Amino acid sequence: MPELQELKAEEKTAFRIPAKAYAAMGVGENLVPWDFTRRNPRPHDVQVDIKYSGMCHTDLHFIRNDLGFSSYPLVPGHEIVGIVTAVGTDVTKFKVGDTVGIGCLVDSCRECENCKDDLAQYCLNGATYTYGIPDRHGDGITYGGYSNKIVCDEDFVLKVNKDLPLDKVAPLLCAGITTYSPIKKWNIKAGDKVAILGLGGLGHMGVKFAVAFGAEVTVLSTSPSKEADAIKLGAHKFINTKNEEQVKSVQNYFNYILDTVSAEHDYNFYLSMLKTHGSMVCVGLPTVPASVPAANLIFQGRSLSGSLIGGLKETQEMLDFCAENNITSDIELINIKDVNTAFERMEKSDVKYRFVIDMATI
């Protein structure tokens, strides 16, 4: 929590909102119940009762301080769906009772080239992520969605169709937009061959989007046991990447590969599956640099790129697309007291395909 002297005058005196959360109180510690307060809505803020909060691998990275800048208590969660319970005096986009979502971003500088281009995720002055980042107005660090309430600037709040199953919508706010953004950019046309590398929280959304856009979709996985699920999710083909014959059959084959794998892996092995001018996009983030022979890019004019979540405008577009096409995440709904067990299972990829916390259980 911020020291009182760090707050603005009006905030020092303002009434603050009591809230409950599950927080890591130190590096790598199990989450425990934690009572804290949220700020009273500023003029442009929306106050939200959180209904569901998805669990992302990034949450685990932050709990363990893998990126080196976590601060504690740390309240993870950036796949948030809830109901508006109050709005600031100048809010125009939302009213009490609205169903809304909050994703990985709660603020950004609003002034840089990227923010002006609806690319706040690449804010050149550093976006304010939903948890563990200093608030831009001195309100301490941000606390995420493993909590019963949140207060957020309306520009970073998304409209959610209330007729969708809201628990299954929550993961769209990170896993959804992370895979939708690069796939949308591909501008898929009939006949395009798309591979999804890895079938986890991100990968299973990648399959759904690539199928929805009309591609021939192949799941690439080291686990042959995932074949049946891949097909059930809508994939047209499955390649066991440990089977030489199967791998041979997809050399120079794909227009696009969406690489969702965060474990160390051989990029070169997958680049060879791209046809001429094909493109592989990484959304998984291994900690070890990839080894990429230029020849594997040059001799078929291939490309390797990266993509980070999506901007607010695109996230809204994705949510609307999901509502129109009845796309949601496959989830396992949990009681918040089981959150630490869920992390253990997540590490073993023992989840189909996303844990979502039922915030009624807090």
Next chain:
Amino acid sequence: MPELQELKAEEKTAFRIPAKAYAAMGVGENLVPWDFTRRNPRPHDVQVDIKYSGMCHTDLHFIRNDLGFSSYPLVPGHEIVGIVTAVGTDVTKFKVGDTVGIGCLVDSCRECENCKDDLAQYCLNGATYTYGIPDRHGDGITYGGYSNKIVCDEDFVLKVNKDLPLDKVAPLLCAGITTYSPIKKWNIKAGDKVAILGLGGLGHMGVKFAVAFGAEVTVLSTSPSKEADAIKLGAHKFINTKNEEQVKSVQNYFNYILDTVSAEHDYNFYLSMLKTHGSMVCVGLPTVPASVPAANLIFQGRSLSGSLIGGLKETQEMLDFCAENNITSDIELINIKDVNTAFERMEKSDVKYRFVIDMATI
């Protein structure tokens, strides 16, 4: 030379054309004068008296068998300009006296998806390169442009504007198209910031094309001595990549980087200079794989790709663009007897910017 029994019946009996060349008779050997014969033109062939032949680094790689499939005698050269002296019975595009060019390709399967898309350089059945590759009709291996004559299918011959200085046109057939193709693809608009990494045979053409397309062009080089030349070639800025302050000034700066460096180098160092959604294209081919942390791609949505020369249609477009915009290569014209010395100097980057052999000296 092919064995007689490998030739088709009509070729066995056909009159063959005596030709002179400089050839490497074994791996890594100096080039020596060599008398051989070219085939008589087939119905679709054009026979050309070679006037000028550019010297490319690839020639050296093939002489030394760096790629492992060279065959000897090896006659290098794929930057060829000459005059048509005879045409086959079915040739429609050229007539005797025409000024023509021949680049890196002399044939391809003509049937695969890529060949049909004017991407013969990526022929899925293996393009026939101008030297050191088996001819598709049994006429032994191909011999390149360090020679006084060549015979080539008309579909792989390019029209050259005879009013241009032909010695300076020769390098366009490889160095020109290799840099033109990716730069053209960028579809540069006013305000785009383009960096050219390396100022050699490829790099100096990259500068000329990027300037011609209207970009703000920066040369990136480890040699501060190249600054004056970079500016003379039309570049707007020069960054000495050993100067920390200068490097800092171009972090997140470029829309595009054309990487022409074949020596081992740190891709990651240059990727950091790309702004959001920026793209680095490799045309230089280091023998060591690049080490690329996915984070450097993901956190600004960057991409790394490769590009190989260009198709015939695009090469003709490039030659026409050069004629209209008076773009040619900066060269040093040499007597063919100095070819081995030229290779020695090329290895030390002691050439501005391409050696071209005056074939009148053979």
